[in-house]
Amino acid sequence: MKALLVNCGPVRDGATAEIIRMIAASVSAKYTVKSVCIGDYAIRFCTGCRSCHETAECALPPDGVTALMAEIAAADAVICVSPSYWAEIPAQFKAFIDRCTPWSNTHEPHRTVPGGKRGYAAALRTGLNPAECERITGSLAHFYGHLGIPCCGRLCLTGVENKADVSGKTDEILRFCEKINGE
Numbered sequence: 001m002k003a004l005l006v007n008c009g010p011v012r013d014g015a016t017a018e019i020i021r022m023i024a025a026s027v028s029a030k031y032t033v034k035s036v037c038i039g040d041y042a043i044r045f046c047t048g049c050r051s052c053h054e055t056a057e058c059a060l061p062p063d064g065v066t067a068l069m070a071e072i073a074a075a076d077a078v079i080c081v082s083p084s085y086w087a088e089i090p091a092q093f094k095a096f097i098d099r100c101t102p103w104s105n106t107h108e109p110h111r112t113v114p115g116g117k118r119g120y121a122a123a124l125r126t127g128l129n130p131a132e133c134e135r136i137t138g139s140l141a142h143f144y145g146h147l148g149i150p151c152c153g154r155l156c157l158t159g160v161e162n163k164a165d166v167s168g169k170t171d172e173i174l175r176f177c178e179k180i181n182g183e
């Protein structure tokens with residue numbers, strides 16, 4: 001079984017990366033884990049041409065979308081962890097979601113990823129109101145849903161400004177990992 005952990009922000013060694021390291025350690029007995037960062041992929045913006053609604057193919061040249069979708073296609077569990085940027089998913093990952101329209105089940109034909117996957121959504125922010133994180137996990141669940149991936153667990157972490165703050169969230173992160181491990 002393979003788990004793909006996706007850092008939806010561009011910071012490779014910050015709070016999101018630390019949470020991903022903790023999740024990876026907790027699920028590694030059940031899964032072969034691969035961790036990636038959206039910043040590792042060069043992704044053009046969707047131009048809104050909608051040709052993929054007719055062809056299920058993107059009119060743009062292949063780029064990082066191809067590589068990241070291949071990782072998602074190969075995974076049994078997809079775990080996206082997103083920092084809040086102005087109360088939203090960071091633009092880099094939102095650009096990826098927009099470019100996944102060829103895979104969206106809102107139109108025919110559309111591309112598909114292999115079935116049987118489970119999705120998990122986590123969000124973190126500096127502020128203390130969880131509603132902002134819940135909106136982000138809701139957006140991630142919406143993305144999964146249009147790919148036919150059920151969202152099987154969510155984690156909302158508030159009061160996380162940087163990597164050092166993550167150690168205070170160990171219990172919440174481990175409870176989230178129990179869902180991923182099916183406990």
Ligand SMILES: Cc1cc2nc3c(=O)[nH]c(=O)nc-3n(C[C@H](O)[C@H](O)[C@H](O)COP(=O)(O)O)c2cc1C
Binds near residue numbers: 085162
């Ligand atoms: C551009 C930017 C925008 C941010 N916007 C918000 C925000 O709207 N609400 C909030 O609570 N935190 C916000 N933050 C704080 C991050 O969500 C928080 O510091 C998070 O822990 C950063 O994770 P990272 O270390 O992986 O980048 C923002 C941070 C950045 C860099």
